[in-house]
Structure formats: structure tokens, C-alpha cells
Amino acid sequence: MKKWSLKVKLSLLYTFFTMLTVCISLGILLAFGNQELISSVQADLKEGIYESMDEIQAEKQELLVDKDFYDVEEGIYKSLLNDKGELLYGRIPYGFNSRIKPQDGQIKTTENEYGKWYTFTIRYPLQNSETLYVCGITSVTKEENAIRMMTAIAVVVLPLLAVLMGILGYGLSNRTLRPVRKITETVQQIQNDGDLSRRVGLGKGKDEIYQLSNTFDHMLEQLEDSFWREKQFTSDVSHELRTPITVILAQCDAMLSQENITGEQEKGIRMIEKKSREMAQMVSQLLFLSRADQGKQQLQKENLNISELTQMIAEEQQMIAQEKHIVIETEISQDIYAWIDESLYIRMLINLMANAIYYNKEPGWIKVSLKEEQDGVKGSVEDHGIGISQEALPHIWERFYRADTSRRDTERSGLGLSMVQWIVTAHKGRIQAESKLGEGSCFTFWLPKK
Numbered sequence: 001m002k003k004w005s006l007k008v009k010l011s012l013l014y015t016f017f018t019m020l021t022v023c024i025s026l027g028i029l030l031a032f033g034n035q036e037l038i039s040s041v042q043a044d045l046k047e048g049i050y051e052s053m054d055e056i057q058a059e060k061q062e063l064l065v066d067k068d069f070y071d072v073e074e075g076i077y078k079s080l081l082n083d084k085g086e087l088l089y090g091r092i093p094y095g096f097n098s099r100i101k102p103q104d105g106q107i108k109t110t111e112n113e114y115g116k117w118y119t120f121t122i123r124y125p126l127q128n129s130e131t132l133y134v135c136g137i138t139s140v141t142k143e144e145n146a147i148r149m150m151t152a153i154a155v156v157v158l159p160l161l162a163v164l165m166g167i168l169g170y171g172l173s174n175r176t177l178r179p180v181r182k183i184t185e186t187v188q189q190i191q192n193d194g195d196l197s198r199r200v201g202l203g204k205g206k207d208e209i210y211q212l213s214n215t216f217d218h219m220l221e222q223l224e225d226s227f228w229r230e231k232q233f234t235s236d237v238s239h240e241l242r243t244p245i246t247v248i249l250a251q252c253d254a255m256l257s258q259e260n261i262t263g264e265q266e267k268g269i270r271m272i273e274k275k276s277r278e279m280a281q282m283v284s285q286l287l288f289l290s291r292a293d294q295g296k297q298q299l300q301k302e303n304l305n306i307s308e309l310t311q312m313i314a315e316e317q318q319m320i321a322q323e324k325h326i327v328i329e330t331e332i333s334q335d336i337y338a339w340i341d342e343s344l345y346i347r348m349l350i351n352l353m354a355n356a357i358y359y360n361k362e363p364g365w366i367k368v369s370l371k372e373e374q375d376g377v378k379g380s381v382e383d384h385g386i387g388i389s390q391e392a393l394p395h396i397w398e399r400f401y402r403a404d405t406s407r408r409d410t411e412r413s414g415l416g417l418s419m420v421q422w423i424v425t426a427h428k429g430r431i432q433a434e435s436k437l438g439e440g441s442c443f444t445f446w447l448p449k450k
Contacts, residue, residue: 014169019162026154037143042107045120048076049136058126065089077137093137102133115141179209196224241283248276299341299426307336313346314368317353325363332370338377338449340427348423351416352381352443360385376448384440393435397421
């Protein structure tokens with residue numbers, strides 16, 4: 001039941017209760033209808049026999065039976081019997097071959113291969129102490145057949161009615177839950193593209209779903225405003241920090257150029273310079289992401305030979321990797337062309353390789369691969385470094401997130417992979433990470449050629 005949609009559940013519930021109501025109503029109708037039919041037949045039989053008493057007269061040891069006694073009225077056959085049940089006057093219906101045992105004022109039921117019969121007898125005493133019986137016989141086969149026919153029709157019609165009720169219930173549920181589906185689609189679109197400017201926009205309504213939609217739209221407005229203020233704050237702060245950092249770096253250069261500084265002073269100044277450059281890099285990354293969030297980071301795509309570009313970046317990074325005794329291997333197919341922004345592609349690869357170098361082991365290796373696929377380009381940067389835990393893996397794309405908490409005091413800002421993800425997404429591509437703690441990581445990206 002948990003796997004079924006709400007539309008299906010509501011449709012089944014609607015169909016169940018509708019069919020339950022119909023079945024109960026039909027059962028009551030058939031039961032009372034059958035009983036009423038039987039009571040009506042028995043009442044007509046009694047009334048017909050009592051009225052037929054006037055058609056019999058006894059005079060001086062003779063019976064005078066009116067010719068109307070032989071008529072069949074309302075399916076009732078009338079007969080005059082002796083106390084042994086033998087027929088004296090009247091008619092017996094065809095197929096009624098049972099022997100009648102006369103009993104005054106009682107209705108009996110008789111069944112045979114020809115059908116079901118009701119018999120009703122009353123005493124007709126004579127003056128010579130002889131007793132005769134007036135008997136009425138009527139068939140209830142037709143009535144019972146009608147009941148059976150109604151039951152059979154109900155058995156055939158009920159499944160069809162259930163299907164019809166299911167279809168109507170599904171249509172009604174689908175129409176009722178259409179606003180909920182629109183809310184769900186809006187949420188999914190926001191999850192996919194992160195566009196908080198989207199709204200459900202159901203309009204005005206008085207039911208709970210419309211109230212939910214309006215509440216949801218109001219919440220989106222507040223979230224959009226909050227995120228816009230956060231982005232603006234990040235952009236403003238980043239811009240404001242660039243000037244003092246530039247001044248600090250300039251002063252560091254000026255002080256280092258002096259000849260009368262001591263070794264301790266030079267060491268302190270170079271530490272300040274190093275941290276200032278790290279801060280400058282972080283500010284640059286924040287400005288990049290801020291422009292990207294605001295849609296101001298435009299792509300300048302060109303049809304480039306990314307095989308040569310990737311090989312060049314790998315060779316440049318090899319110089320940095322040598323300091324940690326790390327070898328960068330390449331497996332790059334020749335002459336792969338794609339429409340990309342050159343500067344952003346370079347930044348993406350540098351960030352991936354820089355992470356692979358920083359979190360690698362000494363000595364170690366990094367493998368950079370690039371190959372052409374049917375509709376795009378597949379590349380990867382693989383290392384055998386410290387790896388990432390499975391708990392931390394889903395969060396590595398978040399800004400300022402660092403899985404290795406023991407290195408909080410290092411120069412890593414935690415923004416590099418956020419930039420990588422944005423660059424790949426901006427090129428209509430995708431990227432994924434695979435890693436095992438203590439064994440290494442592999443970042444694989446796909447980019448379209450066109």
C-alpha cells in the first residue's frame with residue numbers, strides 16, 4: 001500500500017465504499033423483494049380460494065359447481081377434493097403430479113421436475129357428515145426465475161459497475177489532486193535548476209490545497225529574498241576585501257625588498273604574504289561563485305582541441321606534484337574537440353588535480369584520462385590518496401565543506417569542488433565522485449561536444 005500513489009488509494013477507497021453501498025442495497029432489495037413476492041402470491045392464492053367457495057353449492061346430496069370454478073384466474077387452479085385427496089371437480093395444472101394431503105387452512109410447498117408449487121386447502125363440510133376440500137394450486141416458478149434473473153444480472157453488472165466506479169473514481173481523484181501534482185512538479189524543478197523564482201501559481205481558492213499552494217508560494221518568496229540578500233552580502237564582502245588584501249600584499253613586497261630586515265622579520269612577512277595570497281584566492285573564488293549565482297558569469301565557448309589543453313595542464317601540474325614525489329600519468333585520446341570556455345575548463349582541471357595532489361600520499365600517482373564518446377567527452381582525475389568516507393561523499397560539492405577535519409588550518413578553502421560542479425553544469429555536463437577511505441578517489445566528468 002505504501003508504494004501506491006494517492007490517486008490509486010483514493011480511487012480504490014471510492015470504488016470500495018461505492019460498491020459496498022450498492023451491494024448492501026441490492027442485497028436488501030432482493031431479500032425483501034423475494035419475501036414480498038412470496039407473500040403476495042400466497043395472499044392471492046388464499047383470496048382466490050375463499051372467493052371460489054361461492055361457486056360451489058350443495059343441494060339434496062348433490063354438488064353444483066359453477067363453470068367459473070374451472071377458470072384459471074391469476075395462475076390459480078381450483079379443484080374440489082375428497083378427504084383422500086382425490087380430484088372430484090376442477091383442474092390440476094400440467095406437471096403437478098404430487099398427491100395432495102388436504103389440511104384445512106394451510107399452505108404447502110411442493111417441488112418436482114416441473115417447478116415449484118403452492119397448494120392451499122380449506123374444508124367444505126356437507127350435511128351428510130362427509131367433508132370435502134377446496135384446493136388451490138399455483139406455480140411460483142416464474143416468480144423465482146425472475147428473482148434468479150435479477151440476481152444473475154446483478155452478478156454480471158456489478159463487476160462492470162465496479163470498473164466504471166474505479167474509472168470515475170480515478171478521474172475524480174486525478175482532477176482533485178492535480179494542484180498537488182503541480183506543487184510537486186514545481187518543487188522538482190526548483191531542485192533541478194535551483195531557481196527560487198518559480199511559483200506554483202494556482203490562484204485564489206478556498207480549499208486546503210489552494211491554501212497550501214499560496215503558503216508554499218509565500219515561503220518561496222521569503223527564501224528567494226533571503227538567498228538574494230545572502231548572495232549580495234557575499235559579493236559585497238568579497239569586493240570590499242580585495243582592496244585591503246591588495247594593500248597587504250603590496251606592503252609585504254615593499255618590506256621584503258628592504259635590505260635591513262632580519263631573518264625572523266622576513267619569515268614573519270612571508271607568512272603574512274602566504275596567508276594573504278590564500279585569502280586573495282578565496283575571495284576570487286567567492287566572487288566567481290557570487291557572479292555565477294547571480295547569472296553574471298558568462299561562458300565564452302570556442303571549438304577547442306581539449307586533448308592538447310588537458311595534456312598541457314597535466315604537465316604544468318606535474319611540476320607542483322614533483323615536490324610531493326607524485327607522478328601524474330595521462331591517458332588522453334588525440335584530437336578531441338569540444339565547444340567549451342577555455343579559462344573555465346582550465347580552472348576545473350586545475351582544481352581537480354590540485355585536490356588530487358594535496359590529498360595524495362607520498363610517493364603517489366595521479367591518472368588523468370580523456371576519451372571521446374558518441375555524444376560527448378568523458379574525462380577523469382584519479383588518485384590513490386587518503387580518500388573520502390561514504391558519509392562525507394554526498395557533501396563534497398557544498399561550499400566550505402572539507403571532509404578532512406584534521407586539516408582545518410590549511411590553505412584549502414573548501415570552494416574548489418563547488419566551482420568545478422558549477423563549471424560542468426554550465427557546460428550542460430555532469431560530474432560524479434567515487435571514493436574509498438584510505439584507497440583514493442576518482443572524479444569523472446562528461447561534457448557535450450556541441
